[in-house]
Amino acid sequence: EPEVTQTPSHQVTQMGQEVILRCVPISNHLYFYWYRQILGQKVEFLVSFYNNEISEKSEIFDDQFSVERPDGSNFTLKIRSTKLEDSAMYFCASGNSNQPQHFGDGTRLSIL
Amino acid sequence: QKEVEQDPGPLSVPEGAIVSLNCTYSNSAFQYFMWYRQYSRKGPELLMYTYSSGNKEDGRFTAQVDKSSKYISLFIRDSQPSDSATYLCAMKQSLNTGFQKLVFGTGTRLLVSP
Numbered sequence: 001e002p003e004v005t006q007t008p009s010h011q012v013t014q015m016g017q018e019v020i021l022r023c024v025p026i027s028n029h030l031y032f033y034w035y036r037q038i039l040g041q042k043v044e045f046l047v048s049f050y051n052n053e054i055s056e057k058s059e060i061f062d063d064q065f066s067v068e069r070p071d072g073s074n075f076t077l078k079i080r081s082t083k084l085e086d087s088a089m090y091f092c093a094s095g096n097s098n099q100p101q102h103f104g105d106g107t108r109l110s111i112l
Numbered sequence: 113q114k115e116v117e118q119d120p121g122p123l124s125v126p127e128g129a130i131v132s133l134n135c136t137y138s139n140s141a142f143q144y145f146m147w148y149r150q151y152s153r154k155g156p157e158l159l160m161y162t163y164s165s166g167n168k169e170d171g172r173f174t175a176q177v178d179k180s181s182k183y184i185s186l187f188i189r190d191s192q193p194s195d196s197a198t199y200l201c202a203m204k205q206s207l208n209t210g211f212q213k214l215v216f217g218t219g220t221r222l223l224v225s226p
Contacts, residue, residue: 004155031212043156043200045213056213091155097207100146101214103155 002026004104006092012110013082021077021107023092032075033093033101034067036060043091049075087111113138118201118217127226131188135201135217138182142203142215145177147186150198150219159199160186191224198222 005024013019025032034046048056049067066078075094079086089108095101118135125131133147144163148156160175162168162184168175174187184203188195198219205211 006155033212033214035214042218043202043214043216045215048212050212056211058213095212097212100144100158100161101212102158103148105153105155108153 004092004094004102006090006104006107008107009105010108010110012112015084015111016081019079019082019109021079021090021092021109023075023077023094023104024073025075025092025094026102027073029094029096029102031055031095031097031101032067032069033095034077035091035093035103036088037091037106038088046077046090082109082111084111115139115215116201116203116217119220120218122221122223124223124225125191127191127193127224129191129224131191131195131222131224133186133188133199133201133220133222135184136182137184137203137215139205139215140179140182141205143206144204145175145184146202146214147173147175148200148202150200156200156202188222191222193224193226196222196224 007022032049037043047061064080068076089106091106093101093103116137147160150156162175165177165179172189176185198221200219201217202214
């Protein structure tokens with residue numbers, strides 16, 4: 001069964017550094033998403049991406065965050081200048097408008 | 113009032129029991145309802161996907177949606193130790209491009225003992 005894959009599984013970064021999280025969505029999906037889950041808290045929506053542009057974003061997704069689909073297969077989340085409170089699990093998901101979203105296993109981001 | 117409320121548990125049951133997991137929500141615009149299972153250090157895995165009110169069955173799992181009460185349930189029959197995980201309810205408003213975001217409950221941790 002096709003699946004969403006995310007790399008790396010764990011990323012450790014110094015505060016203030018830039019980080020890029022990578023995702024390969026399911027190949028025939030047109031909608032792409034990033035969510036995050038701070039330890040012990042609920043999964044929270046960050047951003048959705050469709051037709052090469054952001055279609056929806058949350059208040060968490062401020063100017064420090066950006067997303068890109070640099071080629072036909074990858075979908076990336078960049079955090080420009082990381083803060084301690086960015087430490088969380090980041091999940092990529094993909095789907096189509098009439099189908100549920102399928103999630104990857106996440107990248108655990110640790111900011112030191 | 114939180115948009116989606118879910119009892120965090122843990123809910124402990126013996127093997128073979130029927131498990132009932134529930135969520136309530138406040139936004140009447142939600143139309144699509146999902147249940148995901150999450151094992152430790154893994155991503156949410158889709159279990160059930162339903163639209164509007166009614167029941168849907170898939171093997172040992174049954175999802176119920178009552179939009180008039182803003183209440184959704186997941187039933188697991190003949191529970192197994194391998195069902196031990198955190199169960200997340202999630203919902204969204206629409207199929208339209210700008211309303212695709214999922215809103216999650218906190219998740220209920222289920223422990224099934226042999």
